[in-house]
Amino acid sequence: xxxxxxxxxxxxxxxxxxxxxxxxxxxxxxxxxxxxxxxxxxxxxxxxxxxxxxxxxxxxxxxxxxxxxxxxxxxxxxxxxxxxxxxxxxxxxxxxxxxxxxxxxxxxxxxxxxxxxxxxxxxxxxxxxxxxxxxxxxxxxxxx
Numbered sequence: 001x002x003x004x005x006x007x008x009x010x011x012x013x014x015x016x017x018x019x020x021x022x023x024x025x026x027x028x029x030x031x032x033x034x035x036x037x038x039x040x041x042x043x044x045x046x047x048x049x050x051x052x053x054x055x056x057x058x059x060x061x062x063x064x065x066x067x068x069x070x071x072x073x074x075x076x077x078x079x080x081x082x083x084x085x086x087x088x089x090x091x092x093x094x095x096x097x098x099x100x101x102x103x104x105x106x107x108x109x110x111x112x113x114x115x116x117x118x119x120x121x122x123x124x125x126x127x128x129x130x131x132x133x134x135x136x137x138x139x140x141x142x143x144x
Contacts, residue, residue, distance in 0.1 A: 006107045006125035008132035013100040014143040016077065022143060023079040023092045023103075024049040026072065033138035037131050049074045054081075060127055103139070105132045 012019050022029045027047035034041065039057045046052035052072040059065050068088070070081035081090045088109040095102045107128055 002110075004109055004124055006128035006132065007105065008129045008136060009102060009104045010133070010136035010140055011097055011100055011102055012136075012140045012143055016094045016096050016101045018143060019094045019101045019103060019139070020074070020077060020079065022139065023094070024052075024072070024074050026052050026054045029139075029142065030054070033135055033142055035131055035134040035138070037134075044069070046072070049079075058131075060124065060131070103136055105136065107132070 014022075025048060026043050031041050034056075037059050039059065041056040042054070044053040044055055050073055053069065054072065055067070055069045057065055057067050066088070067085055068081075069084040070090075071084065073080045073082070077094050079092045081092075083089070086109060088107060090105065090107040093104045093106070095104070
């Protein structure tokens with residue numbers, strides 16, 4: 001077993017505070033920017049920032065579906081989703097960039113061992129990066 005990491009980044013033409021606020025809005029903005037890989041999205045508690053609990057199904061591949069129940073924590077420059085059902089943690093970090101923002105998404109989890117773990121470490125980060133890139137593109141379009 002070993003830690004698996006998937007990363008993606010994008011530039012968004014909006015101030016960092018606006019980007020963090022959008023990312024922390026699980027009631028309106030988040031469901032509006034998710035890709036088709038997400039289904040059964042629901043806010044279970046809160047909806048804005050710290051203390052929010054949200055659930056969804058993530059279809060990473062044709063056969064791989066993960067049911068996520070995420071506890072949300074925020075800081076002035078990040079939003080973190082910690083999955084209750086696994087070791088998966090996704091952090092959306094927002095940094096100033098020129099007249100806008102750079103958004104860096106990092107997801108980590110404890111991968112499987114053996115040959116299955118080899119394939120997970122090899123292919124899962126690429127697939128998840130593509131999913132994150134689609135969400136980031138939707139976020140950038142929404143905040144224009």
